[in-house]
Amino acid sequence: MVDQLKDEDLVFSRAKPDVFGDAHPKALLKTIQEDGDALVKLANQHIISCDQFDRQTILQLFRLASKYESNPKRFNTPLKGKILISAFYEPSTRTRLSFESAWHRLGGDIMSITDRSTTGIAKGESLADIGEMFNNYGDCVVLRESNEDSVKEMTSTLRIPIINAGNGTDEHPTQAMADLYTIFKWRPELLKDNPQKIRVGIVGLPNYMRTVRSLLKIFSLFPEIFEEVVIIHDKTDDDIFTEGQREQLEEAGLNLRLTNRLNKELPELDVVYINAIAWVGDDFESHGDKFVLNAQSPLKEDGIILHPLARGDELSTDLDETPHNWYFSQARGAVFLRMALLTCMVERTEMVMDVI
Amino acid sequence: MVDQLKDEDLVFSRAKPDVFGDAHPKALLKTIQEDGDALVKLANQHIISCDQFDRQTILQLFRLASKYESNPKRFNTPLKGKILISAFYEPSTRTRLSFESAWHRLGGDIMSITDRSTTGIAKGESLADIGEMFNNYGDCVVLRESNEDSVKEMTSTLRIPIINAGNGTDEHPTQAMADLYTIFKWRPELLKDNPQKIRVGIVGLPNYMRTVRSLLKIFSLFPEIFEEVVIIHDKTDDDIFTEGQREQLEEAGLNLRLTNRLNKELPELDVVYINAIAWVGDDFESHGDKFVLNAQSPLKEDGIILHPLARGDELSTDLDETPHNWYFSQARGAVFLRMALLTCMVERTEMVMDVI
Amino acid sequence: MVDQLKDEDLVFSRAKPDVFGDAHPKALLKTIQEDGDALVKLANQHIISCDQFDRQTILQLFRLASKYESNPKRFNTPLKGKILISAFYEPSTRTRLSFESAWHRLGGDIMSITDRSTTGIAKGESLADIGEMFNNYGDCVVLRESNEDSVKEMTSTLRIPIINAGNGTDEHPTQAMADLYTIFKWRPELLKDNPQKIRVGIVGLPNYMRTVRSLLKIFSLFPEIFEEVVIIHDKTDDDIFTEGQREQLEEAGLNLRLTNRLNKELPELDVVYINAIAWVGDDFESHGDKFVLNAQSPLKEDGIILHPLARGDELSTDLDETPHNWYFSQARGAVFLRMALLTCMVERTEMVMDVI
Known part of the structure; x- marks a missing residue:
């Protein structure tokens, strides 16, 4: 019977192709000089649009992402005790799991919403009210919604940071x-x-x-x-x-x-x-x-x-x-990029900087 | 381009309005004298109806809730290693996330059921049988179900505590x-x-x-x-x-x-x-x-x-x-109230009492 | 009012019937002599079919399962920092929660997919591509899918282990x-x-x-x-x-x-x-x-x-x-059996062996 099942079906290799190796992220890490101040200020910002970034913030996020990617197991507790609200009102595997993996790899906990029909939106609750509730439940929100105005509706009441993970035809920063x-x-x-x-x-x-x-x-x-x-x-x-x-x-x-x-x-x-x-x-x-x-x-x-x-x-x-x-x-790389961004948004930047 | 996006859209404040401050919960905390025995006995009870409570139990739960709310970051591990089964067979954002946030804030892990159609109920499994399974999977159940009898059906087999989070037109204690x-x-x-x-x-x-x-x-x-x-x-x-x-x-x-x-x-x-x-x-x-x-x-x-x-x-x-x-x-406050109740139900009361 | 609610509805006992006691798993544990090598090799295998096992591997898994069941609270951190992707594209309560409980009991984190319609499959993504993504997101996959070929499609790209949790009319090892x-x-x-x-x-x-x-x-x-x-x-x-x-x-x-x-x-x-x-x-x-x-x-x-x-x-x-x-x-017992299997698959066997 074992003949029917080939060894190649069963045995797998954890080895990664070259582009997944650490040479590239390490090279990028060396290319960018650390400037922690650019990241610390992200602790008070929502992430809504690519319009909001300057070069230095982007580069410092890439530096931190490449640091994570160069050594994936080095940091695993910066988000300990932090709760992510992962709110995907539009179907998604990739983006949701990419964010959730990023959060978990840094040691945080997650509450997921994966379907509009299972939520209070079915009862007609506004996104502004949902935002007000989210303040009480978590430390960060990731939102995907088919309506362009969704993110701004929610930021009108939020006192925790939100990331726009795709709002209709608008942006996916x-x-x-x-x-x-x-x-x-x-x-x-x-x-x-x-x-x-x-x-x-x-x-x-x-x-x-x-x-x-x-x-x-x-x-x-x-x-x-x-x-x-x-x-x-x-x-x-x-x-x-x-x-x-x-x-x-x-x-x-x-x-x-x-x-x-x-x-x-x-x-x-x-x-x-x-x-x-x-x-x-x-x-x-x-x-x-x-x-x-x-x-x-x-x-x-x-x-x-x-x-x-x-x-x-x-x-x-x-x-x-x-x-x-x-x-x-x-x-x-998207996972490590998100790890970098999330770390900064929930005020844990200093835990992963080279120089404090 | 940055002009289109206003700063007020991006920058948020973590500060809370006055009613969210800690003055009120601290005042309530001082008003109620601790009586741990009233809480310890909750370790052997399901929470089904408001009929089951006496004044002292309610007051002691409010005391613990106000202690949590007065200092949200003080206790974050009492439920470490405990697993919540969050079973919402009826649509909900608020209540589900309120319970799940309460559990996560205390350090526990969660398994969620958010939709009847994705579960064994679709195959005709009884709530009594699901309860029997839940005994093996977790340490506490939160159930929302549109049928009034749902909670009692499940308690007929449960050896872990359950909270009624809304059973049809009956109760939501x-x-x-x-x-x-x-x-x-x-x-x-x-x-x-x-x-x-x-x-x-x-x-x-x-x-x-x-x-x-x-x-x-x-x-x-x-x-x-x-x-x-x-x-x-x-x-x-x-x-x-x-x-x-x-x-x-x-x-x-x-x-x-x-x-x-x-x-x-x-x-x-x-x-x-x-x-x-x-x-x-x-x-x-x-x-x-x-x-x-x-x-x-x-x-x-x-x-x-x-x-x-x-x-x-x-x-x-x-x-x-x-x-x-x-x-x-x-x-x-509902999050902190639920934190208080959950702590007692899974036998971790002594970890958060002032006097042991 | 309390009269309406009977005490027997409220009070529960955590005691377990005899078959749930620890006498049976302890007896089984004593019957099987430890052979760690048989388990260590599972770190490089997907679990697709019962065809792939030999007697010794099965017995050693049973030994480890009975060790877990004999003393459920002894090991609670072997999977700390590990992420499970729990992908159930077919309705399930039992099996999903059984796997998720097993993973949580060992200290790991989980990302769940509970409905085909909420995922990228709705956009036509192939299971091979989803598998490639999963490599980046987690440390182990549990898959239930109605198509027999689903597991093999996913293993074609996976560099993390997968467990077949039911593939159509084929197997559920x-x-x-x-x-x-x-x-x-x-x-x-x-x-x-x-x-x-x-x-x-x-x-x-x-x-x-x-x-x-x-x-x-x-x-x-x-x-x-x-x-x-x-x-x-x-x-x-x-x-x-x-x-x-x-x-x-x-x-x-x-x-x-x-x-x-x-x-x-x-x-x-x-x-x-x-x-x-x-x-x-x-x-x-x-x-x-x-x-x-x-x-x-x-x-x-x-x-x-x-x-x-x-x-x-x-x-x-x-x-x-x-x-x-x-x-x-x-x-x-299925929970403990799965704990045993999962421990081995993510290279944590040595953390739970009697003799190292």
Whole structure:
């Protein structure tokens, strides 16, 4: 009977592919000099939008994330006694578990809400009132809600910090932070003087996909590292930005270019970011179905691929075993990035700084 | 871009309004003399109904709750190693999170059931059998179920304690305890000799709303503090009590009066308790829609408002910033009240007593 | 008012019936000599099927389970800092809570998925991709899924261990382990030389019920203890095994016999195992409704009853207070069995061995 079950089905290896190793985060850690003050001030802030960050805060969060990722077992109690309210009123595995894992790895406890229908919202309670209640129950809130105004409704009453983990078509700032963290982890030398600029392609809709909107905002804090940011889409050029969105990004120094042709761009792209899902109302829509990356795609030899969400047909699994695959590293790094952010938000920064 | 996001959206203050401060719970704590024996005996009891309590047990629980609330960070490990089974077969945010927060604050672990459809009940398992299983899985059960008999079905097999967190239209004893705790926290002098009696108005249906039923029962243990309890309702007077309910309350010494007119009573009410939701079967019903409290209501100058559940239109948010608002303190205090009760039920009372 | 509520409703006893006592697990513990190497190797294995075990591994797991059950409070930190991903895409109370309780009792933290509709599967994410994510989030996965191939899909990417907690109609190995553990706990002398063989009756379908399939596989590792294994079913004899299933069991040394008559067999059965539920697709089916055990059933005087799942009409509650009831002990023991398995899988075996 044992014959039917192959050994390879049973035995697994805990070893990690190279991009998951600690060389990259260690290199990034060395590249950024510690500045604890930038993090300490996060103790009094909600995290709502990528608009709210400056370069130094982002870099210090990346430094702390890379410190966690370089040595995952070193810190496991900074959040001891702290309670996270993990409120996901929209379906999610990845983001919810990424946050919850981050919290647990730091020693905290969690209360989860995973379904609107099981909660008081079913009785018509407002998010402002729920926020008032949350003050009594926990030390931090992570909220995902299909309504754009949800986070601001809740912050109107909160006296504990909240993280926007996706509010409709608006923003998903921690995902964008995790995305940029991956790019710096991949190539820490981008943070040195006169870096060799990179060309990034984004397959997606800046006006419709919260991950893309947030990503462009965080890119605009570091315009000097981008030769060009190419938006690859299947709409008309007039239909992919909300009012003023493009202008703001360009004023901040980003070189934007739009195109409908993915494969023509691929040979010149150092980073290809692909996303095919937009959350609209209570459901999701697929966009850009015609854009597909696979092992036959004319990728630049040392180009990497990022993908922020659950993968669909747009990203073939035959790329998983290639060096282009940094989307796994991206998902892994998101946990450490969130660990860094959460630590600061609940006033435990000083427990993990090198110099106090 | 930062302009779009206002600082006031991002920055929050951890400071609490006055009613949330520690002056009130500290005053209540001083008013009640410790009697640990009253609490120790709770280690062998289920919490099913307000009928089961005597004055001394209630007061000692309030004492412990006020001790917790006076110094929220002092005790954080009494429930270490203990497992709560949080079984909510009816939708809830407030009550579930209030219990779970209480348990986590004391250092315990939790397993949650948040939806009937995800459980063995879907396969037809009886509550008695589920209770038998729970004996093996945890140290305490909190149950919310739409069926009145649910708690007793489960106690038929339980060898660990259970708390009734709402069983259909029957009772919700810990909510009533939290309500009365708020009143004593607001005015600890009610516990001294010859207190100045208060007049309380209850907007709700004693025969139909479990919170009102439980509240009147716990009021009846302290008849000497109530000048009068006015039931404000929109039915006929014959239709708001179950058989014998009114007689029992009056025998216990409560002065009850019924009326259909809220605003006429308000100027004389020290406490107004308002609730518009009744759970019937698997859904809720609204009652008393015509009764509304807002900043224009003719409230007594130093009168306070209590509200046990998710707020609907019956309680205007323009009262939130007024001194009448003790409903936020009520929700906050419920966590500490539940901490007190849970500590006693799992045999950890001696870890938090002043004198051992 | 207190009169309405009887004392017997309120007061409970923490004392346990005899089969729940520690005499049986202690006796089993003494019967098996420790061999830590057999457990240490589990640190590199997924748990998919009963096919994968040998006698020594099973016995050592039973030894560790009986050590836990003999002294439930002795070990409470071996999994400190470890995170379980409890992924139940099919409804379950028992199995989920049994695993989660096991994990919590050993000091670990948990993230739960309790409903397919709340997860990324709703967006079409593959189990292989979910497995890749899980690598980043936790230290161990417990998976229940209605699809047979689900576990293997996930192991294709996992670098942390997974336990199959029921995959469609295929297997449920930890349940079978808990079942056999109960039999050895009931009669440890079965493990001595020349044991008095037992006759076991299984009411159920080996080709359709995952619990029965797994049970027969694990029985086949210990053929010397079974006089006979009688399959009691309401189909035709040709319709209860999948291809090759019967032959494999008989080659391993099991004496199998089939019948449609339960009561005729009962007087000779030392162990009756009854199960009426099969999971098929996204729902369950009932089988063998005509087979019922109750206090009038002609059970052998010292015969015992086992039941692996939520009880339906097939097992009358009037047997609960009889010595035939070992199904409660079976459910209780499953927690300790899972504690043993989980300890080994996350490389903490050495923390609980007698000799290191």
